[in-house]
Amino acid sequence: MTESESESKFLKSYNPKDFDSPLCTVDMAIIAVEAGELKVLLVQRSEHPHKGCWALPGGFADLKRDNSIEATAHRKLAEKTGIKTPYLEQVESIGNAMRDPRGWSITLLYFALIDFEALSIKEGAVTGSEQTQWMSIHDALKCELAFDHALLLRKAINRLRNKTRYTALPISLMPETFTLTELQTMFELILGTSLQKKSFRRRLEASGLLIGSGDMRSTARRPAALFKRSDSFKSDHVFPGLLDVEIESL
Amino acid sequence: MTESESESKFLKSYNPKDFDSPLCTVDMAIIAVEAGELKVLLVQRSEHPHKGCWALPGGFADLKRDNSIEATAHRKLAEKTGIKTPYLEQVESIGNAMRDPRGWSITLLYFALIDFEALSIKEGAVTGSEQTQWMSIHDALKCELAFDHALLLRKAINRLRNKTRYTALPISLMPETFTLTELQTMFELILGTSLQKKSFRRRLEASGLLIGSGDMRSTARRPAALFKRSDSFKSDHVFPGLLDVEIESL
DNA sequence: CCAATAGTGTCTATTAGACAGTATTTC
DNA sequence: GAAATACTGTCTAATAGACACTATTGG
Numbered sequence: 225m226t227e228s229e230s231e232s233k234f235l236k237s238y239n240p241k242d243f244d245s246p247l248c249t250v251d252m253a254i255i256a257v258e259a260g261e262l263k264v265l266l267v268q269r270s271e272h273p274h275k276g277c278w279a280l281p282g283g284f285a286d287l288k289r290d291n292s293i294e295a296t297a298h299r300k301l302a303e304k305t306g307i308k309t310p311y312l313e314q315v316e317s318i319g320n321a322m323r324d325p326r327g328w329s330i331t332l333l334y335f336a337l338i339d340f341e342a343l344s345i346k347e348g349a350v351t352g353s354e355q356t357q358w359m360s361i362h363d364a365l366k367c368e369l370a371f372d373h374a375l376l377l378r379k380a381i382n383r384l385r386n387k388t389r390y391t392a393l394p395i396s397l398m399p400e401t402f403t404l405t406e407l408q409t410m411f412e413l414i415l416g417t418s419l420q421k422k423s424f425r426r427r428l429e430a431s432g433l434l435i436g437s438g439d440m441r442s443t444a445r446r447p448a449a450l451f452k453r454s455d456s457f458k459s460d461h462v463f464p465g466l467l468d469v470e471i472e473s474l
Numbered sequence: 475m476t477e478s479e480s481e482s483k484f485l486k487s488y489n490p491k492d493f494d495s496p497l498c499t500v501d502m503a504i505i506a507v508e509a510g511e512l513k514v515l516l517v518q519r520s521e522h523p524h525k526g527c528w529a530l531p532g533g534f535a536d537l538k539r540d541n542s543i544e545a546t547a548h549r550k551l552a553e554k555t556g557i558k559t560p561y562l563e564q565v566e567s568i569g570n571a572m573r574d575p576r577g578w579s580i581t582l583l584y585f586a587l588i589d590f591e592a593l594s595i596k597e598g599a600v601t602g603s604e605q606t607q608w609m610s611i612h613d614a615l616k617c618e619l620a621f622d623h624a625l626l627l628r629k630a631i632n633r634l635r636n637k638t639r640y641t642a643l644p645i646s647l648m649p650e651t652f653t654l655t656e657l658q659t660m661f662e663l664i665l666g667t668s669l670q671k672k673s674f675r676r677r678l679e680a681s682g683l684l685i686g687s688g689d690m691r692s693t694a695r696r697p698a699a700l701f702k703r704s705d706s707f708k709s710d711h712v713f714p715g716l717l718d719v720e721i722e723s724l
Numbered sequence: 725c726c727a728a729t730a731g732t733g734t735c736t737a738t739t740a741g742a743c744a745g746t747a748t749t750t751c
Numbered sequence: 752g753a754a755a756t757a758c759t760g761t762c763t764a765a766t767a768g769a770c771a772c773t774a775t776t777g778g
Contacts, residue, residue, distance in 0.1 A: 320542035
């Protein structure tokens, strides 16, 4: 018997269910800004365990439909928000015997940043019999989420905050066009501090990530130039230096 | 029936094996420096699939013995190297339908940095009937590792290189005491470039991570001061600025 | 003209790069 | 003293912080 015959014979008799395997899920911290607050999308669990509790959206990978875990994450996101091209990043995987009463369980945590205005499914939507809600990060961390989802949410927010110090990531939370002041306000909201206007504008100018749209936002006072993402835009662009900001770790 | 009775009834009738679940493994890129080269610990697979191929050490979590995936990673590391307190960091999780011929599979990738001299199990050890080997990173990336392990190794090395630009991580690869020149050589080995001696010493001095051991290394020429980790040492200390170095992404 | 917001000029502080210069050892 | 390696002095370059200043709008 050749090696390859031996291998295919082995594979034929192999049944993954013969082994103890952890439960394996994908969970998502889907983040947007609405009404001047950082919010996260929560789902009310319609099944045990933790029935009735608010939780991060997520669930088991559908091995028949999803070719990869990113595909699972994209599918979940599209189901909940209708958005197909978000900023999506894997944060971390947490696995242990205690986090789920059904037994040893692993979750792959992703976070997604979306422009709230681009949502096709908004407030209070009911998807597949599950109630969903946008809750402020602050409230969500206090409100006893299901499983260890408070921990997961903290990990996602910490990642967002850290990356906001040296990347252009928050631009993913902005609409098509926006003013520099609006963008700075978004950075400040995430970091929880105020930033120097000059420094902020300098680094964006130097990055070449944005380009003037030609239009102005006319308000009660002096109008501000509107910008949009340039051709070379990448949301994980790394600026040359760090923003010098304390981050309170959640 | 109360909610909690309802939940415990649900849990009693719940069987994880009723659901399709991916195979779930932990894989480790265990890295050390020997003979002036970055090396990775490889294991020759004694079973199908990819029998006979070199692979990153790893395997299924033992749900009975391991309380968490970090525990699994630590256990695997101790089994292969005898080392209990390495630098250990989760890199990423990769999951898809193609990476393992047995079916949909997820791996949680860790990387560990160890001081080669501290190894209790060295060259050519046979652990549990498996042959192991320290191979240079360069060779390992060329030699057709099992599964997608070449990809995993690239991800681990890229992470190590990136972090070497702004953290003190390579110190985890050093013995108890060492000279600054030896440490700089370690950084240069990882980054694949030479560094400015003055800049290098300045940032270490300012960090307070190291403290003179009092001894000197006596060589053929002027002796060099020996340093050791100070009380405030943390291997993931972040320096204030980046080393200005191109990194060729593997 | 005033209030308010948009946007700029410019000085300082910090930190890395460059590289030449000094120090200490063995032979 | 020569060779080699350890270590330092110091100038430049890049980039963020601070903050006052000018510009442009509506009323």
